[in-house]
Amino acid sequence: MAPASGGMLGRRDVLAAFAATVVAGAIKSAPARDAESRPQRIDVHHHLSPPAYIAAANANNFGEGPMKSWTVGKSLDDMDKAGVATALLSITTPGVNFTSREPARTLSRECNEYAAKLIADHPGRFGSFAMVPLTDIDGALREIEYALDTLKADGIGLLTSYDDKWLGHPSFLPVMEELNRRKALVYTHPTTANCCVNLVKTLQPVMIEFGTDTTRTIADIIFSGNALKFRDIRWIFSHAGGTMPMLLDRFVRNPFLDPNAKPAVPDGTLAELRRFYYDTAQTSNKAAMSALSAIVPVSQIVFGTDFPYRTSIDHVNALRDCGVFSDAQLADIERGNALKLLPRLAA
Missing domain, CATH: 1.20.5 (Single alpha-helices involved in coiled-coils or other helix-helix interfaces)
Structure with a gap:
């Protein structure tokens, strides 16, 4: 026993x-x-639709269901499900490209003030990239001043093109000079160039043209000399830089083929591409992330979701499933890299 x-x-x-x-x-x-x-992630590509913008969309017959049915409650619910602490709000395409002059100024102001109210009403949950009527230089400069100085927006949101002028166009130089003077954070969102609306009848423009227009504006900023001249603008490009990673050889060889492009890239095109930031919205897959991270360091990749067109949890899961990044790199993409651009969010 x-x-x-x-x-x-x-x-x-x-x-x-x-x-x-x-x-x-x-x-x-x-x-x-x-x-x-605890929510930690920072989403730099998250859309809002203020009542004034939905009304304008309805009156001018544009916009999709997700944009028109957006509410702040839907944003917060999506963020909470994916551990997103803060979403940087922006207006999606067409911005104010469908209008001009005083109506464009008024709508920009109303949308920016609405975003500022959301930031005040939900401390820590939102930031904003203010919309400006870029083709109206005086109006754009006035709205940049108001948005950054009075509303304390986190940066400025621009579309990739305006009336078939991309962001390196000389007509935009006064705005670029001001953004550079302010060391502004500038988020860009793709749109469809006038040349390519309904170009392929069987395809929605968003399918191909958005990535293409992002690529056009990256190239225009670089080879116009703006990237070299305005070193203090901090650029964020949507959707992993569009088709740029697939066209890298063309970008790199352009100065050899076009002597006029050489002065714009004294250190080579690749050096300029590696200074920019790129978000993960709609591109959190192995192919896109492998291509992008082969060109730029992980320090230049930031988390984006394209809500309400996609969910935040889609991107959280996809970034892990793609197998491209380590846990430490994911933490940088989802939070750390954005904090370098937006240190106020650390609090």
Whole structure:
């Protein structure tokens, strides 16, 4: 009996010790789990639709269902499901490209003030990239001043093109000079150039033209000399830079083929591409992320979701499933890199 009893007591001791270890481990790891469960991510590509913008869309017959049915509650719910602490709000295409002059100024102001109210009403949850009527230089300069100085917007949101003028166009130089003077963060969102609306009857422009227009404006900013001249503008390009990664050889060889392009890239085209930031919206897949991260360091990639057209959790899961990044790199993409651009969000 003694050996049996001793054996049973030994098992009990082992089980008790194991249970104590499990409990202690659970208690010890609870703060870590809590830290992981707290919202940490920063989404730089998240759209809002102020009432004034929805009204304008309805009156002018543009816009899709997700844009017109947006609410702040839907944004917050999507963010909470994916651990997004802060979303940087912006107006999607066409911005104010469908109108001009005073109506464009008025709509820009109303949308920017609405975003500022959301930031005030939901501390820590939102930031904003203010919309400006870029083709109206005086109006754009006035709205940049108001948005950044009075509303305290985090940056300026621009479309990739305006009336078939891309962001390197000389007509935009006064705005670029001001953005550079302010060391502004400038987020860009693609649109469809006038040349290519309904170009292929079987395809929606968003399918191909958005990536293409992003590529056009990146090239125009670089080879117009704006990237070199305005070194203090901090650019974010949507959708992993569009088709740029697939056209890298063309970008790199352009100065050799066109002597006029050489002065714009004294350190080579690749050096300019690596200074820009690129978001993950609609491109959180192995092919796109592999291509982008082969060109730019992970420090230049920021988390974007394109809500309400896609969900935040789509991108969280896809970035992990693509197998391109380590856990530490994912943490930088989803938060750390954006904090370098927006240090106020650290609080």
